[in-house]
Amino acid sequence: MKYIIAMIQPHKLTDVKAALAEVGVRKMTVTNALGCGSQGGYTEVYRGVPSEINLLKKIKLEIGVNEEYTDKTVQAIIKGAKTGEIGDGKIFVFDLPECIRIRTEEKGNDAIG
Amino acid sequence: MKYIIAMIQPHKLTDVKAALAEVGVRKMTVTNALGCGSQGGYTEVYRGVPSEINLLKKIKLEIGVNEEYTDKTVQAIIKGAKTGEIGDGKIFVFDLPECIRIRTEEKGNDAIG
Amino acid sequence: MKYIIAMIQPHKLTDVKAALAEVGVRKMTVTNALGCGSQGGYTEVYRGVPSEINLLKKIKLEIGVNEEYTDKTVQAIIKGAKTGEIGDGKIFVFDLPECIRIRTEEKGNDAIG
Amino acid sequence: MKRLTLKTGVLSAGLLVAAALFSPQLHAAEATADAVNAYAIDNFFLFICAVLVLFMQAGFALVETGLNAAKNTVNILFKNLMDLSIGAILFYFIGYGLMYPGGAFEGGWFGFGGFGIGSASSEIGAGVLHPAVDFLFQVAFAATAATIVSGAVAGRMQFKSYLIYSAVLTAFIYPISGMWKWGGGWLNTLGFHDFAGSLVVHALGGFAGLAGAIVLGPRLGRFNADGKPNAMPGHNLALSTLGVFILLIGWYGFNPGSQLAVVGGDNTAAVMIIATNTTLAATAGAFVAMMFAWALFKKPDLTMGLNGMLAGLVAITANCDAVDYNEALIIGAVGGILVVSGIKLLDMLKIDDPVGAWPVHGLNGIWGGIAAGIFGGKPLMAQLIGSTAIPLWGFGTMLVLFGILKAIGILRVSREEEMKGLDISEHEEEAYYGFEIFTTQ
Amino acid sequence: MKRLTLKTGVLSAGLLVAAALFSPQLHAAEATADAVNAYAIDNFFLFICAVLVLFMQAGFALVETGLNAAKNTVNILFKNLMDLSIGAILFYFIGYGLMYPGGAFEGGWFGFGGFGIGSASSEIGAGVLHPAVDFLFQVAFAATAATIVSGAVAGRMQFKSYLIYSAVLTAFIYPISGMWKWGGGWLNTLGFHDFAGSLVVHALGGFAGLAGAIVLGPRLGRFNADGKPNAMPGHNLALSTLGVFILLIGWYGFNPGSQLAVVGGDNTAAVMIIATNTTLAATAGAFVAMMFAWALFKKPDLTMGLNGMLAGLVAITANCDAVDYNEALIIGAVGGILVVSGIKLLDMLKIDDPVGAWPVHGLNGIWGGIAAGIFGGKPLMAQLIGSTAIPLWGFGTMLVLFGILKAIGILRVSREEEMKGLDISEHEEEAYYGFEIFTTQ
Amino acid sequence: MKRLTLKTGVLSAGLLVAAALFSPQLHAAEATADAVNAYAIDNFFLFICAVLVLFMQAGFALVETGLNAAKNTVNILFKNLMDLSIGAILFYFIGYGLMYPGGAFEGGWFGFGGFGIGSASSEIGAGVLHPAVDFLFQVAFAATAATIVSGAVAGRMQFKSYLIYSAVLTAFIYPISGMWKWGGGWLNTLGFHDFAGSLVVHALGGFAGLAGAIVLGPRLGRFNADGKPNAMPGHNLALSTLGVFILLIGWYGFNPGSQLAVVGGDNTAAVMIIATNTTLAATAGAFVAMMFAWALFKKPDLTMGLNGMLAGLVAITANCDAVDYNEALIIGAVGGILVVSGIKLLDMLKIDDPVGAWPVHGLNGIWGGIAAGIFGGKPLMAQLIGSTAIPLWGFGTMLVLFGILKAIGILRVSREEEMKGLDISEHEEEAYYGFEIFTTQ
Ligand SMILES: Nc1ncnc2c1ncn2[C@@H]1O[C@H](COP(=O)(O)OP(=O)(O)O)[C@@H](O)[C@H]1O
Numbered sequence A, B, C: 001m002k003y004i005i006a007m008i009q010p011h012k013l014t015d016v017k018a019a020l021a022e023v024g025v026r027k028m029t030v031t032n033a034l035g036c037g038s039q040g041g042y043t044e045v046y047r048g049v050p051s052e053i054n055l056l057k058k059i060k061l062e063i064g065v066n067e068e069y070t071d072k073t074v075q076a077i078i079k080g081a082k083t084g085e086i087g088d089g090k091i092f093v094f095d096l097p098e099c100i101r102i103r104t105e106e107k108g109n110d111a112i113g
Numbered sequence D, E, F: 001m002k003r004l005t006l007k008t009g010v011l012s013a014g015l016l017v018a019a020a021l022f023s024p025q026l027h028a029a030e031a032t033a034d035a036v037n038a039y040a041i042d043n044f045f046l047f048i049c050a051v052l053v054l055f056m057q058a059g060f061a062l063v064e065t066g067l068n069a070a071k072n073t074v075n076i077l078f079k080n081l082m083d084l085s086i087g088a089i090l091f092y093f094i095g096y097g098l099m100y101p102g103g104a105f106e107g108g109w110f111g112f113g114g115f116g117i118g119s120a121s122s123e124i125g126a127g128v129l130h131p132a133v134d135f136l137f138q139v140a141f142a143a144t145a146a147t148i149v150s151g152a153v154a155g156r157m158q159f160k161s162y163l164i165y166s167a168v169l170t171a172f173i174y175p176i177s178g179m180w181k182w183g184g185g186w187l188n189t190l191g192f193h194d195f196a197g198s199l200v201v202h203a204l205g206g207f208a209g210l211a212g213a214i215v216l217g218p219r220l221g222r223f224n225a226d227g228k229p230n231a232m233p234g235h236n237l238a239l240s241t242l243g244v245f246i247l248l249i250g251w252y253g254f255n256p257g258s259q260l261a262v263v264g265g266d267n268t269a270a271v272m273i274i275a276t277n278t279t280l281a282a283t284a285g286a287f288v289a290m291m292f293a294w295a296l297f298k299k300p301d302l303t304m305g306l307n308g309m310l311a312g313l314v315a316i317t318a319n320c321d322a323v324d325y326n327e328a329l330i331i332g333a334v335g336g337i338l339v340v341s342g343i344k345l346l347d348m349l350k351i352d353d354p355v356g357a358w359p360v361h362g363l364n365g366i367w368g369g370i371a372a373g374i375f376g377g378k379p380l381m382a383q384l385i386g387s388t389a390i391p392l393w394g395f396g397t398m399l400v401l402f403g404i405l406k407a408i409g410i411l412r413v414s415r416e417e418e419m420k421g422l423d424i425s426e427h428e429e430e431a432y433y434g435f436e437i438f439t440t441q
């Protein structure tokens, strides 16, 4: 099994979810994050004091999938999140040796979906 | 070493912490998350416009453990979080090649607990 | 490639970011977290009822790096975050088999930086 | 000194449909220029005081909202909005006529002076109040009594049950006991003194809330299996503090306005002294509650200071016309001690009153009544009777009402709904959409 | 009953620089003690009412802020602050003279009575208002009209364009149509009745807002490609509820104050009846809107209850002096139904009015005007003409203004700026620095 | 025009215990109906103005809370609550007698008229104020002066030290310099004019705050090693904006109320003109501060607009009775420029005043005093002396007090406590329990 972590632009979440649903991936976990990358940042001026904001708001997506879904999932994320502009984000793919569904105590491939 | 990520129902955190403490696991990191799974969701109606909320509030637990603790930890999480109802959550277990305690710069099995 | 997760004290983020920049690591993802460790906690008394707060505010840092950067990155985090006092935090290092830059669909070592 | 005069032009009791015929008439008799001026001043005075009291609705809404969890915010705000809305409508139709029955039904316990608001007399002069402004001032008091309960039952009561409760309280429970004193009923005859409503308004609401808190039982997780209480901190103390400041401001309508007239040397002086007494009691309450809680719990607790200010205000309400400045300080200071003790007492009794409605309004309401005897020179026996009768009436009737709602199964939300929060489960609406909130709490 | 008398001591129209010469003179003629008292009371009364109306600025700011996304908070607050600031300055220089031209320019459509505020007459007595307090009361109304639009155009309009709009409205658009009625213009001659401004203030603002919402187009994501609306929930309903309570309080200055005098038996009575009518309409609006929305959408929606209270207030504004208590309840209740229906109607028409400015102020402004005919016994034809002319004027002129701003490309922010939120893109400032906010929304 | 008449029925100075004996007496002499009405109006007027000024406490609490980090919210709210609570109690016992010593101690620098509030004279008529309402109005001013400092020292001062400071200021520092002017002391003899307290209240508080900010030193991270300032943005600008609106409303009690009477043609006119001047200065301040900051920093900054409105209000306070409308606009506009410049100046001097208390109240307080000379026709030399003496007194005494607190080691919290936030470290209480807050900030 694989565990996919993707950082995307916040306003792309709806598109990514739609693209994932198309390939049959409906289970995921979403968190707020702040990202630092090539995107730079922006300046705020508060009471005359400029300050550089280089942590930008991002969405972090976590999805556990069976091997055969790995590629489809990555492609779907790209499809939903890609605009070609800096800040689109990144996908990290990990090996996932074990997965357990708490409700049923099922394990492995049966548990993940 | 293993690194365990578990998504659980928010109101089960207290029970899970208690179950973990029983088996001697007291170190962990907790984050807020939104989960999408078989649990479905619910509808909000705001000013006459219905909207489907399918990201439900979840707690994400991260625990690094030595091999011999892995099973105990997983069982404790199940014990604390399981109700048998949809939405109970999931546990993901990863291999953890390295761990460092910042304070002492200890590494590996010594650092994790 | 490696994926580094580090839990640090919130007020050390600035120092850690500076130390990372020195070794050329500028890309990372930051989240809020609550940590439970040897640091203990503190008591709040709300309307005469004491309550133990043992989840302390922490910052979770996630950084994907190429192998040759792993050590430098870990050292930089230690440099920025270490005070020698309890609560300094922990670093976890994972194997990262794959990484994709969404914007360009580049993969692996090219994508990470 | 609430109005005891009979309603002029009282309409005979009729059917609700008949209400559609009530239209106020405007005919002012010839009067001297002095009388015209005096009439304008007194009515203007009571109008402004009524506006200040109405502002207290915002204060209550904020105090209660801030002292509860974020997930119940919409519910609490909505309850407060409806306390005023339902309250004004029902008090107009029924409550006002019950509270000030005039000579309609003889007897000191119950009477009904007719639906709606009577028409104005042709009299013009100092101390003559237009029925419209008298109603406005009274309805603001009724809404206050109702809204006190909202905090005590927060976080677990069904919305529709709350609306039923609110309607019953403003239409019947509050006006009936109100009539005993301010409508010229048996407590008034007895010589009982309750200047602006420590008992009539606050203790009634506080004890109604206590009944609700008892029948509902505590919120999930408020007490452990072993009876140890857990803290369930409020989610926004900035709102609560603002609420207390707004209540303080509103109280300058509540107490001074209860003089019902400012023209006339004695009235003018009374209004000013009452205002200063109110200030001194409020500030003494806040300061002493802070110090007392600091001594007990080893840290200065803002919510105790806030409750202390409200406690001082409630305690001075019955007697602000009858005590001197130093006595006002003492009354407020005792209020500050009582409120902190009352909060601990409820914890010991395992009663969950999330905002301290009973310690603030119930306990200090009684203290205010008794203080009018101790310091204000009012007959102590009458004060004790009044300070028992009204709380008992509020507690008893509400125990029955909440009991019935419980029996028919619409009192409390389900376990799961309570955990999700009433905003989602009762209103499908979040108060803080977009904010990230720690959900374990 | 707004002032129709000519401005005394009107200054001849001059250049702006001439304004530096206007200094008020203080000379009071000999008057009886009665007259001196009456003068003090009436001016004091209007002063307090003006303060209450000014407080409404805070109410509008909070309602609008709470009903929008967190990312546009600074922008909305700033717009409200500037509506008052720019409004007061420009109304002082231009608007006041346009709205109350006196005999300066004959004709019922347009006139200019001079820059600044006229100096006081030497007259002293009941009903005589010092120009300074008259100005204060009027400027508060002007700022109210301006600020209504802020909510309708929230989340997508450039800040500098908003400032231009705000300046034009308070300097020209509002005073010109205001003069038609309150300045003694053609609508007044016609017998049109608008006691405190359902049309003159609220419908003007509401329809100006509608024009803005149409020209701007909806916020990103508000309607799907297939036209289905999406909910974009407000981020802080506690602030919105507080805002509504503040507006309710402010309305006690708005409506009763519009009697412009409290001395004299009839004036006193009128002020008190107006205050009670205002209360009854507001509460009926809130209650009925809640029940109606509950029936339609199967759950009690706080924002509908809040809009309902405002709807009742707007609806009673034109006729609160002319209807009885039961009619006030009916007028408010209908307002509650209208506001819910209006919100649904805009959704069907794919017009995005984030706070419901048009349903509340536009639709119910018209309803208030018509209700003055149906219940208040005012000539129905005049009411229909007035209730059409003023909305059309506001809508038409603003369609042109917003059209021009759009044509020169400064009306709306870019797609990316809108997504980031106006706080960051227009002000480089976050309202809730440090709070974690879900950014997908 | 503050009260200069001697206190009637002044009690001889005694021990604190003696205070228990002070009870006000109510005996009104025979008076004409006119006089009775006038007495009612003037006292009612001052009562309402006092209530408005008391409401400013909420405004200050919100402005300061919103402009600071979320982690210090409970602390700031609590300080404001205690400024009023401790202030009222101590001003009652000591401050009031120090500020209005009457003939007790001859000499223009210091005197003591006795503990508590004197009893009422038997006189009734226009301009006669009941001591209770006079006290109420004065105590609200004292609390205002105290609470200004709270913002300047936010985020790093120990709570108990703050309480000590607050007690000293309201019991001694403020009343002593207040007596110099309003108690008939040497500044008054000199012909110095400070109508409602630009100097007596605001500059005193502003310079006391400056002393605090200097002795405490900046918050951690406010200035880099190289002296470059860092932004530490406020956490809730919605609260701050609401606070400014509340302050604006409160100022209608502060300035017009300082006329101390509304009856009498000149008084009536003065009150109305003062209210309008206050409005024009406030709005000019907000607008000009926005434009000036926009030009300097290339973006419209809400916090500058807010500070600008307050600056305009402070600047007009000394002279609102003596300038005309256009001068009011100019005075406010200059205030807007000064406040933005003052904020930059403090940054250059590496003084950390989180809310801009000194630029708003200190700098503009002085400007208000000088403007009374430039525009109001008051003797410029007297204005310069008064505008120097009072700030120096506040700055000097507070430098000593804060220095002592520092020397005995209870002034500032530890580094770790500051990082955790005062809410946790001083009060063990979070203001926003359940909200997720970015903890790096
Ligand atoms: N090496 C990395 N480790 C962790 N997070 C990363 C890394 N690189 C990028 N990110 C995340 O992805 C986001 C987008 O990256 P960025 O470099 O701005 O975009 P792009 O790769 O399209 O140039 C960053 O804000 C950060 O959250």
Ligand SMILES: Nc1ncnc2c1ncn2[C@@H]1O[C@H](COP(=O)(O)OP(=O)(O)O)[C@@H](O)[C@H]1O
Pocket (backbone or CB within 6 Å): A027, A028, A029, A030, A062, A063, A064, A065, A101, A102, A103, A112, A113, B007, B034, B035, B036, B037, B038, B039, B040, B056, B058, B085, B086, B087, B088, B089, B090
């Ligand atoms: N494949 C997955 N990848 C990531 N998170 C998941 C996955 N499956 C489940 N989760 C998380 O677990 C939570 C519970 O899953 P759900 O399917 O509702 O429960 P159950 O497995 O008991 O049916 C989800 O809300 C989501 O946060």
Ligand SMILES: Nc1ncnc2c1ncn2[C@@H]1O[C@H](COP(=O)(O)OP(=O)(O)O)[C@@H](O)[C@H]1O
Pocket (backbone or CB within 6 Å): B027, B028, B029, B030, B062, B063, B064, B065, B101, B102, B103, B112, B113, C007, C034, C035, C036, C037, C038, C039, C040, C056, C058, C085, C086, C087, C088, C089, C090
């Ligand atoms: N085994 C672990 N698994 C997950 N998180 C951990 C683990 N150990 C420590 N942490 C995280 O690191 C933080 C600091 O750990 P702590 O034990 O307090 O410090 P130290 O290691 O210096 O004694 C904790 O609050 C927690 O967030």
